[in-house]
Structures are given as C-alpha cells and as structure tokens.
C-alpha cells in the first residue's frame with residue numbers, strides 16, 4: 001500500500017531545504033565542469049540521454065533527492081497507477097495512458113474489458129483503416145483517394161497530435177513515409193477553420209473529429225463549420241468524417257461518421273497522444289508502422305521510469321530536480337528550448353501537459369497545501385528564442401531553469417557549409433554555448449555587460465529526431481509531470497480549473513450577464 005502524504009511532512013524534503021546551494025559558476029568552470037558534463041548523464045529510451053551537469057546539484061543534493069524519491073514512494077505510486085489504482089481521485093478514475101503503449105504490470109480490467117487489449121485493438125482498427133485509405137480502398141464518393149487529413153479538436157485533442165505531426169513531417173518526407181498531409185483546426189475563431197478550409201481541396205480531405213467528451217464547444221462548432229463547407233461543395237459530410245471519442249460520449253453512436261475509434265475516461269486529454277487521439281491522424285499521415293515506432297519509444301521510457309535507482313530513472317531525476325528548483329530554490333518558471341525546428345509546437349504541448357496537470361493548490365484529498373506546485377512553462381525553438389526572450393533569461397531578475405533539447409543530426413539531411421561550418425553545426429554550437437553562458441556567466445566591470453551566471457539547465461540529447469526518439473521524449477515529460485504530482489501529493493489528472501470560464505462564456509452567449517461580465521460583453525459586441 002502506498003502512503004499519500006504532503007511533501008512538507010516528509011523528512012527527506014525537510015533535509016533537502018537545509019543543503020547548501022551549489023554555485024554553478026564554480027562547479028562548471030575548468031576541469032571540474034568538463035568532468036560533470038561527461039559524468040552527469042543518464043540514458044533515456046530510444047538512444048536519448050538526459051544530461052544534468054548544469055543543474056544546481058551535487059552528491060549531497062542528489063542523495064537527498066534519492067531519499068525523497070524513496071520516502072514519497074514515487075516508483076510504488078507509478079506501479080499502483082499502471083496496475084489500475086484510482087489515482088485520479090478528483091474524478092474517481094484510473095490513469096492508464098501508459099497502457100496505450102505497453103503492458104507494464106498486471107492486467108487491468110475496467111468496464112468489463114482488459115484495458116491493454118482495448119487500446120491495442122483500437123490501434124489495430126486504426127491501422128487497418130489507414131492502410132485502406134492509403135490503398136484507395138476507402139475513398140471519397142467519386143472513388144478518388146483522400147490526400148489530406150484534417151484534425152478538428154482542441155487542447156489535448158489538438159496540441160499533442162499537432163506537435164507530433166510537425167515533429168515527424170520532414171522525417172517522413174525524407175524516409176518515404178509521408179502518406180497524407182495533415183492540417184489542424186482548433187480555435188473557435190472562425191478565421192482558423194476558414195483559413196484551413198481555404199488551403200485544402202475539401203473533396204479529397206478526410207476530417208478527424210476528436211473529442212473525448214464529445215461536448216467541447218469549440219470542437220462541435222468547428223465540426224458544424226466544416227460540415228457546412230462540405231455541404232456547400234456538394235459533398236456528403238458523413239463520407240468525409242471519422243470520429244475519435246470515448247464510448248460514452250454523444251459522438252460514439254452517431255451515424256454521421258465513416259468510422260469511429262475510441263479512447264476512454266482513463267486517458268486524460270493531454271496524455272492522449274499515444275491513444276487513438278494521436279493514432280488516427282499520425283497513422284493516416286505517416287502510416288501505422290511509424291505510429292507503432294513512436295509508441296515503442298514511449299514504451300522504452302515507461303519501462304525506465306520503473307527503476308527505483310534515481311540515477312537510472314531520467315524522468316524521476318528530472319522531476320525531483322524540478323521540485324528542488326521550485327520549492328527550495330524558489331524558481332517560478334521553466335522554459336523548454338528545443339534546438340530543432342521540427343519541435344516548434346512541442347513547448348505548446350508541454351504547456352498544457354504540465355500546467356493543466358500540476359497547476360493545483362489543493363492536495364489529492366482536496367485539502368489546501370502550503371507549498372508551491374507546478375511552474376509556469378513556456379518555450380520556443382532555438383536559436384529563434386535567443387533573439388527573443390533570452391535577454392531576460394540571462395540578465396533578468398528571475399532565474400528561470402532551462403530545458404534544452406538537441407540533436408546531432410537534422411532530419412532532412414540537407415545542409416550547406418558556410419564559413420567553415422554547416423547550419424546544423426551552427427545550431428548545435430549555439431546550444432553548447434548557451435548552456436555554459438547561463439551556468440558560468442561572465443564578469444564585466446560594466447554592470448550592464450555583466451552576466452551573473454548560476455542559471456541552471458539540463459539538456460536532452462539525441463542523434464536524430466525519429467519516431468522512436470519522439471515517443472521517448474514525449475513519455476519522458478509525461479512521466480516527469482506524473483512524478484512531480486506524486487511528490488506534491490496533488491492529483492495531476494483532473495482539470496477543474498478550466499470549468500469556470502466555460503460556464504461564464506455560456507452565460508454571456510445566453511445574455512444572462514450582469515455587472516462586470518455584462519460590460520465586458522457589451523465592449524466585445526456580443
């Protein structure tokens with residue numbers, strides 16, 4: 001049995017608060033710095049590695065973190081989760097997204113079925129459907145092949161799948177795996193749907209309506225928007241649309257769709273990229289084999305997360321260093337900086353994944369807690385970010401821990417040598433330079449040009465962003481966020497904080513407003 005206790009009741013946490021702070025300007029300079037970079041690295045799944053040399057940790061801090069991992073029973077809690085304990089206490093649900101990519105423990109039975117079998121079966125159904133679309137066995141009414149897939153969804157039904165699609169688009173083109181172009185409609189802003197519809201040939205487009213609940217206002221509105229466009233083009237919408245939803249949603253039994261694929265209430269929207277939610281669009285765009293490789297990478301990372309040895313469990317290590325930074329060092333944000341254009345929407349996905357999961361002020365039993373929880377997450381690909389917000393990161397008054405991601409090789413393998421180095425080398429040179437600049441700083445008599453340093457970072461490094469590497473990268477962050485929620489004793493798997501705004505928006509649309517809400521409504525001409 002695991003013991004769910006608040007972090008501030010744990011002896012190891014209290015010991016951690018008393019450890020002397022590590023000065024990166026000292027430990028990262030000279031030979032010692034070189035030794036740290038060589039040694040402070042942990043293998044991840046799919047050939048990636050997590051290097052934490054430039055974090056403010058030493059043996060003493062790591063020792064406290066290992067004790068905290070044990071005392072907070074982090075791996076035992078993970079085990080309870082994947083074996084089917086009701087870890088989502090707020091909604092009284094199991095949390096099973098890891099089972100979409102592998103069997104980690106016991107068979108989990110729920111709703112009268114074996115859940116791993118259910119997820120694998122949906123994946124197989126999607127694979128069969130995608131293969132038929134690619135082979136021209138499922139076509140539009142004129143018997144012509146579909147060339148474009150358009151996902152309609154928002155939040156977890158958009159951000160993860162969109163980020164994953166963009167991450168693999170160029171890789172697929174280079175590796176003969178590109179089957180269909182994918183587009184995404186998410187915002188209820190009519191210009192979003194209109195712009196996508198204007199950019200495609202609707203007669204050859206297959207729309208994937210994705211909503212776990214089947215009730216999300218934006219998604220249902222965009223579905224109507226698309227159906228209207230199909231009708232105006234003289235097309236039968238039901239021959240151009242498939243649904244991905246839960247079996248209990250209003251969409252599940254509708255005859256409006258060519259086919260329906262399922263996930264369930266045990267997979268949070270933001271954790272659904274490896275379920276049918278990501279499976280449909282990614283299998284249609286790149287083929288089921290690519291999606292299977294992506295799942296295999298995630299599964300490798302899930303297995304690593306079972307390791308009780310902190311230095312062999314990269315997600316748990318990353319999580320605990322993050323807790324140390326948030327609760328002991330007092331840093332309010334974390335920035336995600338992929339030096340890979342393919343990961344352009346990955347930070348946006350992590351914003352939801354992390355902040356919707358760990359932006360909580362009560363523990364898993366609904367009691368107020370006395371410590372900080374999830375940090376603010378933001379990010380942009382490098383080197384673009386360097387020319388945008390890095391000024392604040394280098395010299396601002398807040399210290400913002402940085403999560404770099406870098407690959408030795410680019411995806412398309414097209415590159416040029418200019419002034420003695422390729423573009424890829426320039427990209428990678430910038431990551432290395434930034435890590436050291438942030439950690440070590442540079443003294444200057446002119447205060448305006450002085451860099452205090454001591455800005456901690458870690459880097460996830462790989463050879464190339466492949467489907468497998470992407471799966472491992474995604475699962476690393478999912479598992480990190482899960483472990484942090486365990487340490488903070490919060491429920492990372494509900495999102496009550498998104499409800500109030502939705503309720504008030506409905507009142508505005510029904511003209512049931514008063515006071516400030518009424519005046520804002522008038523201001524916006526509703």
Ligand SMILES: O=P(O)(O)OC[C@H]1O[C@](O)(CO)[C@@H](O)[C@@H]1O
Pocket residue numbers: 154155156157210211212213214215216219268269270356495498
């Ligand atoms: O897939 P659905 O049910 O349409 O939900 C979309 C998104 O809305 C949210 O519930 C937040 O409003 C997210 O958690 C979810 O990813």
